[in-house]
Amino acid sequence: MSLSSISNSKEVIGKIYMKQMSEPDIRTIEESSTGIYLGKTLIYSLPFFLDVSVLTSPHIAVIGMTGSGKTFMLKNFIIRNSVYSEPNMLILDMNGEYRNVVQGAGGKIFRLGKDFKINLFEFLDYNQDKAVDSVIEIIEAYTKMAKDEAAVVHNAISCAISNAEKISLRAIAETVGRNWPQLKLKLRRLAGSAVFADATSFTISSLFKSLTSIDLSEIESDVEKNFISYILVRLISESLNKESINQKTNKFIILDEAWKSVENIYLSRLFREGRKYGFGIIVASQLIGDINNVILSNSSCVLVFKVQNMEDFRILEDTGIANKEHISRMPNLDMGECFVYLSFKKENSRLKRFFIKKIDGLPIYSHRIYIGDKMELEISDEKFELATRNMQIENKARLKIANFVEENGNNIEITAFMQFLTSIGISRAEIVSYLKRMGVSDAVIVEAYERISKIAIEIKEYDEK
Numbered sequence: 397m398s399l400s401s402i403s404n405s406k407e408v409i410g411k412i413y414m415k416q417m418s419e420p421d422i423r424t425i426e427e428s429s430t431g432i433y434l435g436k437t438l439i440y441s442l443p444f445f446l447d448v449s450v451l452t453s454p455h456i457a458v459i460g461m462t463g464s465g466k467t468f469m470l471k472n473f474i475i476r477n478s479v480y481s482e483p484n485m486l487i488l489d490m491n492g493e494y495r496n497v498v499q500g501a502g503g504k505i506f507r508l509g510k511d512f513k514i515n516l517f518e519f520l521d522y523n524q525d526k527a528v529d530s531v532i533e534i535i536e537a538y539t540k541m542a543k544d545e546a547a548v549v550h551n552a553i554s555c556a557i558s559n560a561e562k563i564s565l566r567a568i569a570e571t572v573g574r575n576w577p578q579l580k581l582k583l584r585r586l587a588g589s590a591v592f593a594d595a596t597s598f599t600i601s602s603l604f605k606s607l608t609s610i611d612l613s614e615i616e617s618d619v620e621k622n623f624i625s626y627i628l629v630r631l632i633s634e635s636l637n638k639e640s641i642n643q644k645t646n647k648f649i650i651l652d653e654a655w656k657s658v659e660n661i662y663l664s665r666l667f668r669e670g671r672k673y674g675f676g677i678i679v680a681s682q683l684i685g686d687i688n689n690v691i692l693s694n695s696s697c698v699l700v701f702k703v704q705n706m707e708d709f710r711i712l713e714d715t716g717i718a719n720k721e722h723i724s725r726m727p728n729l730d731m732g733e734c735f736v737y738l739s740f741k742k743e744n745s746r747l748k749r750f751f752i753k754k755i756d757g758l759p760i761y762s763h764r765i766y767i768g769d770k771m772e773l774e775i776s777d778e779k780f781e782l783a784t785r786n787m788q789i790e791n792k793a794r795l796k797i798a799n800f801v802e803e804n805g806n807n808i809e810i811t812a813f814m815q816f817l818t819s820i821g822i823s824r825a826e827i828v829s830y831l832k833r834m835g836v837s838d839a840v841i842v843e844a845y846e847r848i849s850k851i852a853i854e855i856k857e858y859d860e861k
């Protein structure tokens with residue numbers, strides 16, 4: 397593919413705000429290589445393209461501490477993949493982090509709770525002892541039921557299972573309601589919600605169309621998120637060999653943090669069998685220890701960003717992924733720098749283990765800051781995220797900020813934004829340094845504050861009249 401065909405890809409260029417191409421000479425790079433460009437090697441500054449078709453498996457493991465650059469790398473992998481070819485990826489998006497990327501590349505987002513619902517009971521593996529417990533835990537998180545109430549619900553579910561009835565939370569509420577009217581009310585309030593729907597409203601095959609993300613950000617509790625990601629992975633794994641999924645190679649399933657706290661046997665199965673069905677799985681995690689051996693030994697590409705954990709070093713060395721010298725560099729890697737391990741199908745002399753200076757990103761400018769009607773500046777997702785991440789505030793407040801920005805279509809009118817930040821309890825000093833981190837100039841901040849106080853005076857005068 398040549399440079400011109402990239403810029404002809406209106407679909408993408410029109411939607412993603414690309415200010416600059418970070419590949420210095422994309423033409424020469426393009427002609428000589430296949431795969432997805434990630435960045436330049438540390439020593440020889442060679443452009444590195446990740447092409448899983450020459451590797452022993454299509455699976456990729458990405459490791460690194462929080463903030464080290466895993467998600468950034470994955471987002472760029474998705475963007476580049478959709479520029480160069482028809483994308484065929486399914487993303488399990490725990491926090492809504494991939495929304496802009498997926499939208500920008502013309503993909504489809506399924507929001508759990510809004511676009512589709514699940515009846516968890518349809519997916520329980522009733523042969524497992526803990527199956528009912530895990531659902532009870534989720535119900536407890538929402539209804540704050542007492543211990544005896546939990547036992548009643550447990551019992552009702554177990555009964556329904558042994559009677560082989562079709563289970564829904566609404567039906568369980570009716571069953572327990574005869575003797576426990578309060579409990580019935582609690583359960584009914586939850587019935588019909590994102591994961592306790594009367595029936596599941598999606599088919600797994602609908603998720604495997606070009607670029608798709610399942611957005612779980614609406615789900616509040618982590619227990620529930622992890623359980624849902626567990627179920628989705630299981631559904632994907634069980635549907636691998638069904639005809640309903642149109643079989644194409646280069647299909648990627650991206651699980652960023654999706655599985656970290658679940659001992660997910662289905663994920664191991666995906667790693668073992670995925671290749672047979674043309675699936676490549678990409679997992680990202682903060683600790684190698686979270687990834688089991690099946691996953692690690694089936695990943696033909698391992699990317700290690702900054703890590704500092706002794707146990708991780710031991711695993712990397714024992715598995716032969718990295719040697720002592722590589723490992724000694726890992727704690728000092730900068731954001732975006734990473735170590736690469738590759739396992740090639742053909743034994744050849746090509747590099748197998750090396751460092752990348754920095755994952756080269758295509759900045760996506762989706763945030764526009766206005767003062768009044770005048771556009772002041774465009775801010776990349778990355779810059780916005782980093783500025784928000786560095787605020788000394790609670791995560792809840794961060795979520796509120798993300799919602800505010802999304803509700804405004806990423807068009808941020810600065811005075812409204814500042815008033816909003818004040819209303820959720822953020823101090824003036826914090827607001828100023830936040831805006832400055834995003835690149836808003838002092839002059840704009842001062843002007844905005846002047847407008848705010850003018851508005852305040854007008855309101856006061858109006859009230860006094």
Ligand SMILES: Nc1ncnc2c1ncn2[C@@H]1O[C@H](COP(=O)(O)OP(=O)(O)OP(=O)(O)O)[C@@H](O)[C@H]1O
Pocket residue numbers: 460461462463464465466467468469682731732733754755756757777778779781782
């Ligand atoms: N190669 C890079 N170039 C420019 N910015 C980067 C790069 N890598 C990461 N960043 C920025 O650093 C911040 C943290 O990166 P990222 O979100 O990818 O971390 P992470 O490893 O996914 O962390 P977590 O485990 O907490 O999810 C982001 O704001 C991102 O924009």
Ligand SMILES: [Mg+2]
Pocket residue numbers: 466467468652
């Ligand atoms: Mg991340």
